[in-house]
Amino acid sequence: MPNRTVVIAFSSLSAVGLLAGCATPTPEPAPSVTEAPTTAPPVEPTTSTAAEPAPVVEDGFADGTYTADGAYVAPSGPETITVTVTLADGAVAAVEVAGHASDPQARRHQADFISGIAAAVVGQPIEGLAVDRVAGSSLTGQGFNAALDAIRAEAAA
Numbered sequence: 001m002p003n004r005t006v007v008i009a010f011s012s013l014s015a016v017g018l019l020a021g022c023a024t025p026t027p028e029p030a031p032s033v034t035e036a037p038t039t040a041p042p043v044e045p046t047t048s049t050a051a052e053p054a055p056v057v058e059d060g061f062a063d064g065t066y067t068a069d070g071a072y073v074a075p076s077g078p079e080t081i082t083v084t085v086t087l088a089d090g091a092v093a094a095v096e097v098a099g100h101a102s103d104p105q106a107r108r109h110q111a112d113f114i115s116g117i118a119a120a121v122v123g124q125p126i127e128g129l130a131v132d133r134v135a136g137s138s139l140t141g142q143g144f145n146a147a148l149d150a151i152r153a154e155a156a157a
Contacts, residue, residue, distance in 0.1 A: 062087070064155065066154050069083075070083055070147030070148075072139050072146070079100065081144065085151050090127065092124050095117055113137040127152070129148060
């Protein structure tokens with residue numbers, strides 16, 4: 001007859017009672033030798049239901065459309081613009097700018113800037129891209145460059 005190991009387990013209350021000297025342990029029946037060990041099913045990793053990120057191209061910027069606000073200070077006070085850039089293969093494929101100026105002169109400069117910005121940046125690599133004076137407007141370019149910084153940071157993430 002082969003040697004068998006008998007395992008005796010105690011319920012937690014019986015074990016506590018035994019340690020405290022208050023109760024007599026009641027052994028549970030030993031498992032049968034023919035029982036197979038139980039294993040938990042493998043845990044499947046959880047996945048997010050969020051949209052897949054855009055593919056990252058060689059230069060480290062993901063293709064896609066990005067929007068950011070840029071602020072600057074005009075003689076009339078603080079102004080903002082909203083810049084939307086579409087990137088393809090690390091270059092600007094399209095650009096849109098919306099001005100939010102409250103001052104009439106700033107509004108005119110933003111309109112001039114908006115009319116000339118596509119010609120200045122479409123087709124240019126996003127890496128290191130910055131504008132100075134576009135269509136006679138120099139201050140709006142500061143807001144545009146600030147928005148580009150935010151877009152580059154998002155596209156590189």
